[in-house]
Amino acid sequence: MFNFLEKHVTLTSLNNELKNKEIVSISNPSLSKILKELGFKYRKDDNRRSLMERTNIASQRACFLRKYRENRYSASPREVIFLDETWIYAKGTKINSWQDSNVKSVRKPQGYDGKRFIIVHAGSSKGFVEGASLLFSSKSLTMDYHGEMNGNIFTQWITTQLIPNLEEPSLILMDNAPYH
Numbered sequence: 573m574f575n576f577l578e579k580h581v582t583l584t585s586l587n588n589e590l591k592n593k594e595i596v597s598i599s600n601p602s603l604s605k606i607l608k609e610l611g612f613k614y615r616k617d618d619n620r621r622s623l624m625e626r627t628n629i630a631s632q633r634a635c636f637l638r639k640y641r642e643n644r645y646s647a648s649p650r651e652v653i654f655l656d657e658t659w660i661y662a663k664g665t666k667i668n669s670w671q672d673s674n675v676k677s678v679r680k681p682q683g684y685d686g687k688r689f690i691i692v693h694a695g696s697s698k699g700f701v702e703g704a705s706l707l708f709s710s711k712s713l714t715m716d717y718h719g720e721m722n723g724n725i726f727t728q729w730i731t732t733q734l735i736p737n738l739e740e741p742s743l744i745l746m747d748n749a750p751y752h
Contacts (some may be wrong), residue, residue, distance in 0.1 A: 583607075583614070643743055650743040653701065655694035657721050657749070659710060662687040672689055680699065694734055694744070703737040704729075723751040 583600050590596050590603070598606075604614075643649050694708040706729045710720055732746075748751050 596646065650741045651696050651698070651739055653694050653696050653734075653738060653742050653744045654700045655692070655730075655744060655746050657690060659688055659690050673739045692721070692726075692729055701734060701737050706733060721749075721751060724749045 582606055586607075587598070587600055587603050590598075607614075640652075643652070647682050688710040689707055690710050694701045707723075708725075740743075
């Protein structure tokens with residue numbers, strides 16, 4: 573709503589705007605109920621959501637979606653390949669366990685669960701790209717693996733493992749990690 577009114581929006585400010593423009597005259601509780609029914613929530617501002625709606629980013633998103641649709645509905649669409657990176661501990665990480673209300677039945681939090689590996693792979697609606705997986709041992713125990721996954725590793729992987737194993741033509745989609 574901020575972009576619409578170009579100011580911080582509260583229930584009172586929105587209601588005043590609706591009354592001033594003679595759109596509707598209702599109480600704040602009634603307006604709150606309507607907004608909730610429409611899916612709005614009054615919550616702490618999220619700078620990430622604000623960043624996503626910057627004009628240049630919204631324009632880039634619209635351009636991407638237009639090109640994506642053009643490919644999808646073209647006479648000869650390219651296969652869409654999604655790629656990403658993640659990490660996993662050698663022993664895995666269990667997030668669920670049978671518990672009762674006794675504190676002793678809850679697993680103590682652990683910083684890590686064995687050696688950590690970084691995984692890079694790509695796939696499409698047909699499954700993972702054969703021969704394109706990359707798995708290597710991480711030396712860092714921090715939650716952010718991006719320090720070890722870098723431009724050199726990514727470039728070598730994409731040129732020696734991914735591209736040679738793709739059907740041509742293909743459309744590769746990736747996030748905006750700094751090494752991409």
